[in-house]
Structure formats: structure tokens, C-alpha cells
Amino acid sequence: MKLSSILTLLAVVATASADDYTKCYQLDDIALPNGVPPEVGGLTFSSDGWLYVCLRRSDVFRAKPGEDPKAFDWKLFASGFHNGCGIYSPEPGKILVTQMSDLTSATDTDGDGVADQYRIVADDWGLSGNYHETNTFCPDGKGGYFLAIGTASHNGSVFEHTKGEYSVFGRRGRNFSSVKNRGWILHLDKNGVITPWASGFRMANGIYTDPDGETWSGDNQGDWKPVTPFYHIEKGNFYGHPSSLVWDKNWPKDKDPLLTYRNDLDAYNKHRTEAAVLVPYTVCRSASEPIMIPRNGSFGAHYAGQYILPDNNGTRLCRIMVEKVDGVYQGMVTYLQNGGGLRSGNNRVAFSPDGKSLYVGQTVRGWGAPAEGLQRITYKGGTPFDISTIHITPDGFRLTFTGDIPDLSANSFQVSSATYQPTWVYGGVAQNKQKHSVNKLAKTDEHTVAISITDFVPEKVYEIKLPDLKAADGSLLNNNIFHYTVHKIPGASKRSGLPF
Amino acid sequence: MKNPAHALFLLFALPISAGEPITYDNLPLGSESKPLLLSTYMPDPGLDEAYFAHHGKSAKSPKYNPGTGKDIPGEYDPIKGLPASLGVSFGPALSYAFDTVECRIAYAWQGGFLDMYPYWGDPVRGSRQSYDYVPQLVGILFHKANPMSEIFVDGKRLTDLDHPKFVGYNLENGTPAFLFSRGGHEFKLKVTPNTKTPLSFSFTLSSPDKIAITYDTPNGDRTTNTLTRTVTGTALGNFQGFPRDMKIKEASVANGRKLFDGLGCSACHSVDGSLGHGPSLAGLYGSKRPIEGTQELVHADEAYILESIKNPGAKTAKGFPPNYMPPYILKDLEYQSLVLYIKSVAKGQ
Numbered sequence: 130m131k132l133s134s135i136l137t138l139l140a141v142v143a144t145a146s147a148d149d150y151t152k153c154y155q156l157d158d159i160a161l162p163n164g165v166p167p168e169v170g171g172l173t174f175s176s177d178g179w180l181y182v183c184l185r186r187s188d189v190f191r192a193k194p195g196e197d198p199k200a201f202d203w204k205l206f207a208s209g210f211h212n213g214c215g216i217y218s219p220e221p222g223k224i225l226v227t228q229m230s231d232l233t234s235a236t237d238t239d240g241d242g243v244a245d246q247y248r249i250v251a252d253d254w255g256l257s258g259n260y261h262e263t264n265t266f267c268p269d270g271k272g273g274y275f276l277a278i279g280t281a282s283h284n285g286s287v288f289e290h291t292k293g294e295y296s297v298f299g300r301r302g303r304n305f306s307s308v309k310n311r312g313w314i315l316h317l318d319k320n321g322v323i324t325p326w327a328s329g330f331r332m333a334n335g336i337y338t339d340p341d342g343e344t345w346s347g348d349n350q351g352d353w354k355p356v357t358p359f360y361h362i363e364k365g366n367f368y369g370h371p372s373s374l375v376w377d378k379n380w381p382k383d384k385d386p387l388l389t390y391r392n393d394l395d396a397y398n399k400h401r402t403e404a405a406v407l408v409p410y411t412v413c414r415s416a417s418e419p420i421m422i423p424r425n426g427s428f429g430a431h432y433a434g435q436y437i438l439p440d441n442n443g444t445r446l447c448r449i450m451v452e453k454v455d456g457v458y459q460g461m462v463t464y465l466q467n468g469g470g471l472r473s474g475n476n477r478v479a480f481s482p483d484g485k486s487l488y489v490g491q492t493v494r495g496w497g498a499p500a501e502g503l504q505r506i507t508y509k510g511g512t513p514f515d516i517s518t519i520h521i522t523p524d525g526f527r528l529t530f531t532g533d534i535p536d537l538s539a540n541s542f543q544v545s546s547a548t549y550q551p552t553w554v555y556g557g558v559a560q561n562k563q564k565h566s567v568n569k570l571a572k573t574d575e576h577t578v579a580i581s582i583t584d585f586v587p588e589k590v591y592e593i594k595l596p597d598l599k600a601a602d603g604s605l606l607n608n609n610i611f612h613y614t615v616h617k618i619p620g621a622s623k624r625s626g627l628p629f
Numbered sequence: 630m631k632n633p634a635h636a637l638f639l640l641f642a643l644p645i646s647a648g649e650p651i652t653y654d655n656l657p658l659g660s661e662s663k664p665l666l667l668s669t670y671m672p673d674p675g676l677d678e679a680y681f682a683h684h685g686k687s688a689k690s691p692k693y694n695p696g697t698g699k700d701i702p703g704e705y706d707p708i709k710g711l712p713a714s715l716g717v718s719f720g721p722a723l724s725y726a727f728d729t730v731e732c733r734i735a736y737a738w739q740g741g742f743l744d745m746y747p748y749w750g751d752p753v754r755g756s757r758q759s760y761d762y763v764p765q766l767v768g769i770l771f772h773k774a775n776p777m778s779e780i781f782v783d784g785k786r787l788t789d790l791d792h793p794k795f796v797g798y799n800l801e802n803g804t805p806a807f808l809f810s811r812g813g814h815e816f817k818l819k820v821t822p823n824t825k826t827p828l829s830f831s832f833t834l835s836s837p838d839k840i841a842i843t844y845d846t847p848n849g850d851r852t853t854n855t856l857t858r859t860v861t862g863t864a865l866g867n868f869q870g871f872p873r874d875m876k877i878k879e880a881s882v883a884n885g886r887k888l889f890d891g892l893g894c895s896a897c898h899s900v901d902g903s904l905g906h907g908p909s910l911a912g913l914y915g916s917k918r919p920i921e922g923t924q925e926l927v928h929a930d931e932a933y934i935l936e937s938i939k940n941p942g943a944k945t946a947k948g949f950p951p952n953y954m955p956p957y958i959l960k961d962l963e964y965q966s967l968v969l970y971i972k973s974v975a976k977g978q
Contacts, residue, residue: 164652166752186749187651187667205650209715211668228668230713230729233797248797255685256712258670260748260762283693286760288710290673290684292730297688300705303695308685352695391698494755501755553698 147514147532147604153429154513156470157198159488159503162190167502169490171216171226171265172479180479181206181224182503183216185492189224189235189244194481194488198505207235207244214334214476215265217274227264227276230256230292232317253315253323254278255308257295258288260495262311265418267336267344272319275326275344275362277333280304280312280372298385299375303352303555304331312373314346314362328377329353329368329401334441335418335477336362345405347416347438355549355557357413358404359438359449361458366402369551391553398550405458406449406614407549407590410556412462414442419449420478420487427484428508431517431531437465439475441493444468446475448608450518454617461519463608466506474500514600515607519593523620524581526593526613527573534578535600539567543594544582561589587618648803653752655745656767656870656893658906659718661822663803667716670748670763671726673709674736674866679776683730683793684712710763711735715798717805718742721897721906721953723822723830724768732793732809733774734820737830737862740955741767741893744870758871767870767893768955771828771862780856782814783840784847790814814838827952829861867956877962885970888963897954900974907954908946914975919947934968 161167161182171183179191180201188208192201207224215227222237224244231252235244251274256262259281266276281287283303287295293309300307314333316326332349339345344362348354353370360368367374371386380386390397408416417439424434438447445467451460474491481488486507493500512531520527544567547559569581582591593611600606648663659665692703714735715727725737744765747758778787790812798805806819816836823829834842834856841849842856875891877884889895897907914934917926927933927944936943941954959967 162650165650166653166749184651186745190650205648208648208651209666209668211670229670230668245800246797247799249795252795257687258708258710258712258763260670260757283695283705284759285762286705286708287687287690288670288673288712289687289707290681290710290712291687292712293685295685295687297690300687300690301700302693302698307687387698495750495757499753499755553695555695 147600147602148511149604150466150513150515150607151469153509153511154466155507155509157505157507159201159505160199161201161503162203165190166494168492168494169477169501169503170212170214170263170492172477172488172490172503173216173218173224174479174482175218175221175224177221178482179218180481180488181216181218182490183210183213183226185212185214185494189213189216189226194486204242206237206242207247209247212263214263215267217266217268219268225250225266225274227266229262229264232264232266232274232276251276251315251317251321251323254310254313255291255293255295257281257291257308257311258286259307260285261304261332262308263332263334265333265335267338269316269318269344270338270340270342274317275336275338276315276317277330277336277346278310278313278315279332279334280306280330280370296375298387299372301385302372302387302553304370304372306372306375310373310376312370313376316364325376326364327362327366327368328373329366329370330373331370333360335416335439337419337421337436339421339436340424345419345436347419349415349441350410350556352553352555353551355551356410357408357416357438359406359408359416359419359436359462360402361405361451363402367400368404369397369401371397387553394550394552401551403616404614405451406460406462407612408438408447408449408462409559409590409592409612412464412610412612413438413440413445413447415440416447417441417476418478420480422448423480423484425484428480428487429512431512431515432465435518437478437487438462439478439489441474441476442497443475444471444473446471446489452520454521454619457616459521459614459616461611461613463516463611467608471506472500472502472504474502513607514604516595516611519611519613521613521615521619522579522581523618524585525567525569525579526582526591527577527579528593529577532576533601534572534576535598537570537578537598539570539580541595541598542567542580543596544591546589546591548589563589565591585618587615590614654896655749655751656742656896657718657745658720658742658896660720660906661722661824664805665718665742666798666805667743669714669716669743669745671711671714671716671735671743672763672766673711674766674770674773674868676735676773677776680731680735680774682776682788708760708763715805715807716743716764717820719822721768722824722950723820725772725820725830727805727807727818727820729795730793731774732795732807732811732816733778733788734772734818734832735774736770737772737820737860738766738768738770738868739828739952740769741868741870743767744893746871746873765871766868769828769867769952770865772830772860773865779845780834781841781843781847781849782812782836783851784849785812787811814840823859823861824950826859826861827950828864829859831857831859833857864952869955869957875963877960877966880962880965880969882966882969882973884962885966885968885973888959888967889970892957892959894967908949910971911974914972921945921947921949921951931968931972934971935964938964938967
């Protein structure tokens, strides 16, 4: 064995114990052109290595990223978009942008680096004139796209004359759907055929199809969204915000969906599809674009294959792990990063082509105190002391640490649970709150410990806290609060009977 | 363009054919060589109800209390605006609204573009004006679309052809050419400023199909599937954007400078002698000014400067077109501050 490889080996062993998160992940502020409002509505990498950034007032800039965060050579590629909140480059020299009224392509046909041809690709939705009706989209992995069409807010008006048909019932309520397909996810196939896919969204500000072809979105906590949901999107489902139902061809024309479900929560609960993972308000206030951490470990093997869900209203990025139990997705949420120089307003994310850097675009302008810009988190190697996964077992959970299991006892854990019933009220309170104790604790391998929980029932969100846990070397756990949404308990047929 | 925000951009080497980026300046302005196009909500300056043939029609809606989930007394009123329009600015020479729903030029104006302040907010807080967020016009409105188009296609009014469908646009040397279909035909519409005649613009409407496109008459020749036309209007209204209280408590040079930037004068006038859309104001005060249409020089005293701001149409500075500068209705202290500032830059800075 050569000396150099021995040294490498030693280094790996040394870092395997525990590293400070900030040593493993470096945060940079990326400078956008001076004087340009850095309100990042969308960002994406093209196959030829350009980072495209769509700013909400009009412009799309691009640059080939370099190491120096202050020295990106930005070029204006396209402009004129109305609150562009989604961008994707299907081929070199061409971008697609979702703006308020449509999905538009912009192509540089003469190769001078500036788009000269703009085409409407899809506009099968209305625009009422409300300021809140932004849209975003993602590729479906099959040459088509999923489009998330936002609702309007009662903090704004509608115009006398709307783009597309107007619905009196759709106009009602806090966030509303007065024009076609607002509050829907639409599917645009590769032949340009558009199909309404799923309804019931307040503001799915971010949608993502993962490498397995599964589609995910968050939604904005608010009316009918008691906490931030992380949805697994499937065709035909209703995800809980009633206004959009006025554009469902199966919904009776003479029925006001808001009133109907306000007065009949049982019928409502039967109709709606629950979120795979619920993220309490203390963890995330306003979900934006999800993305999967590369499976190849380029961003750290310890988090590979999990999802990032950024918070548009907090200085944090959530980390979500899902698993399928009895055919239903459920799972755990904690933080990837909480604070540490990260701005609020986290809105859009993209991994660099080498998968080592996560670009995070921020904007809240028009919704809250400005938190605008572009940041980059680069994995430098090493392993933070953390819990990487939490899996469900018939009587509790199995927690896998990124390193050796520290000293643990039943008292290390504080476990509680709650349910969240969506209603017309903005946000929601935890119901059916309960404390649980850990009555058994067992190591299942060198990194994993299984705990069993008293009164363990499905259809609740379990909070698992490890307040004072330290690694053998004294370093603190990177995250010590985890929430696991239990829809199903494996091997159990019990139901809690609680409104979940 | 001489305000500091613009000056910063001179440091950036932008591609030749790219326009200037949008900044925090809420009064963006294109130019004849680099027109600015913004897809945005736009004001409705009183278009005829019948104009909106292919729009949806909204209604008043009961007020709602989100806490109780119940309606409360009162109603929400819809507001005026064009939901899906493209605003195009050629600088003070011409601005127009292309409506992507009706596929028509909704209206045109001169002497400014849009005040985005109600929508984009001020740079620091960045918040829109609550229920009054539609950008506002700046300049002199001179053309509004008639509900019935004056254009005929094979003897039928353009507006009688069904299914207007916006396709997109090409930038031809930076100038947008809109593509749409209507009545089964494809069309291309390109609008350009007409600097020879005040309050006018030119357009070319063409089709790849063998159809007659005519103006004001249903009769035409099918071999000429192109119509080029100049539209001249009359002043229909003056607009100076969103009324902003700059909180001026005394007339001073400093307040004048604040107004000069805040009201967007700096988008057209330099104070260092360099040429913009309008004459530089350096050296103006106290000079003898050549005026269009007369041999006599005018003494540029306080009265002349005041008149130039209140009623720019009264005398037009030589070498500049009329109607490029909109009249400004301001408070007395604001006029006085502007005059003081313009006096202070008389010798250049």
C-alpha cells in the first residue's frame, strides 16, 4: 500500500466519527449583477452547463458557475416575463418559463446568446388580475411537464375582465380560484396535450419529479392547510383546498365547494388525499421547491436519496425521508440546514451538474419583508453527527445515526404526537396531543437503534426529540427534533379513528 | 440615462442585442434601438366594454372573514386592468399595450411608459400597494382600440374573426413582432414609432395566407396580404404614474434632486451635458434657448423652466420632438425644488 492511500484511509476513519456541519457544507453568497433586484423566481442548469436564473420582475440571466461566488459572468439571456416563478432548459439555447398567464419558451435562434423567439407553450388556465397567481413547473421525466397553478389571495382583487372564464363560487374564501384551473396541478405531455391532474392546492410553490418518476410538491400553510404538507402527487386526487373544485368536471356546477366542505368535514375528509409527510409550523412555514439529494453521495452519502424542502418563510431547508408502508408514502422530516447564514425566502433549488453544490434562490418580495438572493451550499466531505433515517416498525421507530451510536437511554427521548385537521381557518392547531414514553430500546446494528413507543397508533404525527444527545467525542447532534408522519403501522390493522 | 442605478450597468458588458436589465428603477424605459417589452398587468384607461369580447367577466363578491369562514356585510369590487398584456416601450417616442387575449393593440401613448411602483414596490420594503397594485401609465394617451377593428380581412372585420389565439413573438433586431391566429388565419403584427408625426405610430399586419388585409374598407386585393398603416391620434389624457407623496416640507436643491430621480426626470434628462431622450439640463438656466417653430431665442429663466415642467407642449426645445415629455402636476414646493435643482446644475456638475 502506498503511503498516500494510507493517509486517505486514516482521514476517512477520522472524519467518520463526527464533523461540524459547517465544515462539511460551505455556504456562499452568489452575487447577481449589481443593481439588479435579485428576486429569484426560478433557477435551473442546462445540459450545456449554464446556470439560468429567472428574476421576478422580467429578466433571465445565465452564467457558467465558477468557484468564486462574486465573479460569475452573468449575461442577460431573455427578458419580459411576468413574475416568472419556474424555469427549465429542455435543450441548449432554449428555456421554458412559467409566468402568470402562460408557459413560454424563449429560444436563441441565431446563436448570439440572447433569446429572440418567444412562444406560448401552454396557457390552459385563467388569470384574474390577482397578484398572487404565480405558477411553477417541473419536467415529468418523459418529455412532458407538471405545472402547479397558484390561487389568488383575498389580500388582492380581481380585474373586471379576466383572462378566461370566471367562477362566482371559485371567487369565495381566503385563497380562491376564480379563474380556470387555479389551485390545480396540470400535466402537459410531450405532444402538448394538457390534462388537469390533481386539485386542492392553495399554492404548490414548487413541484418536482424524482429520478423514479414520482412527483412531489409542498403547499403553503394557510386556509385548509393547517401545517406544511409534503404531497405525493397522483392523478385524480384532491389535496384539500376546496376552491379549485369549481374547475373539476365532476363537481356539481350549482355547489359552492367552500361552503359545502365548511359544513361537512366528514365528506371533506373522505374526499381529500393526505400529505405523505406533515411538517409542523415550527419546522417549516411555507414550503417551496422540493429536490432529491443525489443518490450517488455527491452531496454526502449520509443524506443521499432524501428530499430537500426549502422554507420560503424561514432561514432553513428541511430534509425529508419517505418510505412506503402498505402502499402509502409516509416518513420523517427534520432540517438539512437551519440558519448558519442561510437567508429566508428560500424559493427554488438546483444541484450543480457534479451534484456537489446546491444552488438556492430566494425571494419573498410582495409577500413579506424582502429576503432576496442566490446562495450556494457545497459539500466539502465529511459526515456531520446526525440521524440520517428514521424507519417505522410495528411498535415504534428505528433510528440510524451517521456515526457510532452515542450513549442512549429511554430518557434521552421525548416523544409526543398530534393530529391536524384542515379547516377554513388560516393555519391550524395541533389536536389529540399526547405524550409517549420509550419502553424498549435496542441496538440493531452499530449505527441503528430501535425504540418502541407506548400507545403507538397510526394517523398521527410523532415528534421525537433528543435534547441533550452528544457524540462520543462530545459533538452535538446536528438535528435533535424529528417528526414522523404515521399513516400506517407495518403489520398492524389498527386505526386511531382520529381526524387526521 | 444618468441616474446612479443606470450608471452601474455601464460597468457590465452585455450582449449587443440584449436590452438593459430591469433594475430597482420603477420607471423603466426602452429606446427606439432597444425597445423594452414587459409581460405585466396593465392599466385599463377606459376601454369600451365591448372591446373585451374574449375576456371573462368578473363580478362583485361577498366579503369574507377568514377567521370565521363566513361572509360578512359588504362586497369586494373588481378593479380595472388588463390581465395578460405585453407593454412595449420605445422610450418617449412610443409605448403601447398588446393584449394577448384579444390579440390587439389595446392602446398607445407617448412620453413615458409604466410606473411599476404600485406593483413592484419601493426597493427597500418591496411591497405592492394593497388593492391598488396595477402599474400606472406615464405620458400622453393618444390611441384606444375601438371595439370593432378598422382592419378588414377578406371583407370581414378582424374583430369578427373568431378564436383569437396568441402564439408568441419574435424579436426582430429587438423590436417585437407578435404572432397570432384568428378565424383560421395566421397573422404577424409589428408596431413601430412614427417620429415624423406627433401622437402616432405605424404598424404592419401581414399573413402567410392569401388573404386581403385592408383598412377602413372591406374591399381589397388578395395578392397584398400585408397592410402597413400609420395611426395618428389625439391627446386623450395625461398620466404621471402613481401619485407619490415625496414628503417635501421645504423648497431646496436637495429636495429637487430627490424629486428629479424619484419622478423619473433622470430617465430623460442628464445634468452633465450628455444627451438623453430629452435635452441635458446642464447649462440650461440663464441661457438663450432655441425653440421649434420660431427664430427668436427664449430666455431660460425660472418662468421658462416652470412652464417646461407644467406644460411642456407650450414651447418645444429645438431638436426634440413634441409630446415626449408628459406634463407634471405637482405641489408648489415640488415645482420650486425642481427649479432650484435645475438652477443648481446650470454650470454642470
